[in-house]
Every structure is written in structure tokens, then in C-alpha cells.
Amino acid sequence: MTSSLVVDGGSPLVGDIEVRGAKNLVSKAMVAVMLAEERCRLRGVPEISDVQIVSGLLELHGVVIDSTDRDGELVLDPTNVEQAHIADIDTHAGSSRVPVLLCGPLLHRLGEAFIPDLGGCRIGERPINYHLDVLRTFGAVVEKRQDGLRLTAPNGLHAADIHLPYPSVGATEQVLLTAVRAIGRTTLRGAAIEPEIMDLIAILQKMGAIISVQTDRVILIEGVDRLGGFDHLAIPDRIEAGSWACAALATRGDIYVRGAQQLPMMPFLNVFRRIGGKFEIDDDGIRFWHPGGTLNSIAIETDVHPGFMTDWQQPLVVALTQTAGLSIVHETVYENRLGFTDALVDAGAHIQTFRECLGGSPCRFGRANYQHSAVISGPTPLQAAEITVPDLRGGFSYVIAALAAQGRSTVHGIDLIHRGYERFSEKLDNLGAVYKLP
Secondary structure, X not given: OOOEEEEEEOOOOEEEEEOOEOHHHHHHHHHHHHHOOOOEEEEOOOOXXXXXXXXXXXXXXXXXXXXXXXXXXXXXXXXXXXXXXHHHHHHHHOOOOHHHOOHHHHHHHHOEEEEOOOOOOOOOOOOOHHHHHHHHHOOOEEEEEOOEEEEEOOOOOEXXXXXXXXXXXXXXXXXXXXXXXXEXXXXXXXXXXXXXXXXXXXXXXXXXXXXXXXXXXXXXXXXXXXXXXXXXXXXXXXXXXXXXHHHHHHOOOEEXXXXXXXXXXXXXXXXXXXXXXXXXEOXXXXXXXXXXXXXXXOEEEEOOOOOEOHHHHHHHHHHHOOEEEEEXXXXXXXXXXXXXXXXXXXXXXXXXXXXXXXXXXXXXXXOOOOOOEEEEEEOOOOEOXXXXXXXXXXXXXXXXXXXXXXXXXXXXXXXXXXXXXXXXXXXXXXOOOEEEOO
């Protein structure tokens, strides 16, 4: 992988690409393997660095992974799970936040777990206190050490009543991965209900878990003594599909996203249509294109599912620079996710950020000192620039901007993009992008 991409922009992206399993599901499904006592088979696995990182963490704990000669398929054998060395875990910590999700399964299997200092994209605080509070509620004992946190469960893990103050995806995953083998019946209120969460629940049910999704974000989990293996095709990545859709809009292109599904993308499709983009759905995917003429400005706010997801926001902002009038984006999920707009301004976009909650209802950042609303004035032609990737979705957005801009741009730090977008260069080739890897 190279660290920079030189792009000659100004041409429409036209062609056919494929999305496979969702990054936000596949890594959690791999963690769920640690709960099993039989081999597991996961299909639709994308070639992204996050999968490599989680594979490395699982192998450190004794999971045998076979991916030989099967494109997009992993066979994982967790029958001989063991405790990994702290130093080995720590070598992976700078690239992944998965170690915190391994805690519940490891406490069930081994009675002990370790969390090093955690990495991940710097888009917000994303504190692990939700996770630690959840684990303590189940009976875990957390011991602070110089190099991280050691967790034990001297009396085993027992069911709990948990009410999340915010429907955090990570905390919901933590509860599910811990409660399925805890003694008794767990009630989770305020749960996240993203499609990837539902797919994880489907996997756990295949393994033998008893999980009931109620109304009003309530999930009931009855603990079982043992979990078996699973065979599962991962839900396709709706974030990647939306990202390429925004690229079609920003470059006045026409992209068929094979594998994209309508149901998990409904909030995005509504916004895409309101802007003036066109799409067509068939059994194999969704075609997104710019119909010509003027695009419409819009006011949106990100939210947890079933709202407009935060990971769609950054690529959409690039497309909004090409709409007529003032668009408003109110980010309510991550407090620091609009910092990427500075580089777009350098490339000619007219974007201002504000601390106030604009264009929607007040959110939890409204009284804090965070620039979490943006006003985009357009259409503005984007010009070539030299920019550095700040985080995964912001990085893809910069590539979209470079492809839409007139002239030659250099995007530095594109290795980060490979965390969530597989075969990136191959897809750019399929769409007729003009670029080079220096």
C-alpha cells in the first residue's frame, strides 16, 4: 500500500463496482467466533486492513483462521482459545478498538481479558467507559495497570438490567457479546438497532443464543451455557455503497454499486433523491447517477439508525458543494467529525462550521464547545489541492473532492482508506478515474 494518491480530476466516474460485507459487521462477527466452541464460516468478507487486524488479534488468542483459495470466505476454529501476551496485543492496539469487544468472550472462555491503550479514528472522544460500566454490571472486575486494563470475573458473569444513556453501537455490541453466555436474562434498554447490529444478532442466534428485539430499543438476551459455530453471509457495506453514490453525484457520474441493498440504505436514498440524484434498484445492486442540471440544497442531521448515519455525512458534504443554495448539516453522533471541511475550503468549497445546533432539534453537543454544524454554499467549483487524510470516511471524501476538482491533486495518508474500502485502486480503475500512485 502506498501513502499518497495523485489524482487528475474533473472527469465523471462511470462504471460498475462491487461492495461486500460491511466493515462494521465483519469485525464484530469475527469477535463473536471467540464465544463459539465449534468452527465458524463467514462469507462476503472484504479485503480491508481491519479484517487483517482482527485476524491477527484472534490468532494471538489461539483461533486458527483458514482463508486459502476462497475469495471472501473465512473459516475460523476457536476450539483452542488461549490468553495472548500483553505485548503482542499492544502491537495491534494502535490500529484497532476491537480488544475492548473481546473482553466479554474472553471472560467467558478464559476468565481473564486485557485491554491495551486503544486506537481508532480521531473523530470524537468515543470513551470506553460505556464498555467498562457494562462489563462491571455483568460482574467483571477492572484493574488499572500501567500498560492498560486487566479484567477478571472471579464469580463468573451474570445477567444484568442495562440502560444505555445513548444508543451506542459499540456498547450494544458489548452487551450482546457478553450477555449471550452470562447466567440469567439480560434486559438492554436504549440499544442501538443498526442493520449491522441486527446481523450480529442473527449470527448469535445461529450459534444458539436466545435474543429478542422488542420495541423502543429494548433487547432481551437469555444466557446459554454453550454456543456452537455458524455459517453466515455478511450484510453488504451500506457505508461504502453510499460513499460511491456521493462520488457519482460530485463528479456528475454514473456508478452501479453491485451488492448494495435498498432496505438498509433507505435513509440515504431519501436524501439522495431530495438533492436531485437519481437511482435505480434491481436484485443485484443499485445504480446511482447525476441526471444533469442543477442539484438541490438540503438540510439534514445525522442520527443513529433509523436516521441518516454519520458515516454517510462526510462524502455527502463533498456532493453538497455542488448543489445550488445553502445546505445545512447538523452532526449529532460525533462531536469532531466536521474538522475535515477545512481541507475542502482550501480546495475552493464555501463551508462554515458552527457550535450551534443548526437546521434541526437540539442535540447533546448543543451546550458544548464543538463545531458540529456546517453550512455549505454552492455550487462551487473545486480546485486541485494537496490534502492529508484525517480519518477513514474523511479520507474517502477527500478522494471524491480530488476526483471532482479541476487539475491535479495529491491526497496523502490514503493507507487509512484501506481500513474500510477494499480493492480501492481496482475500483477507481473500473470507474475510469485518472490517478497514479507515486
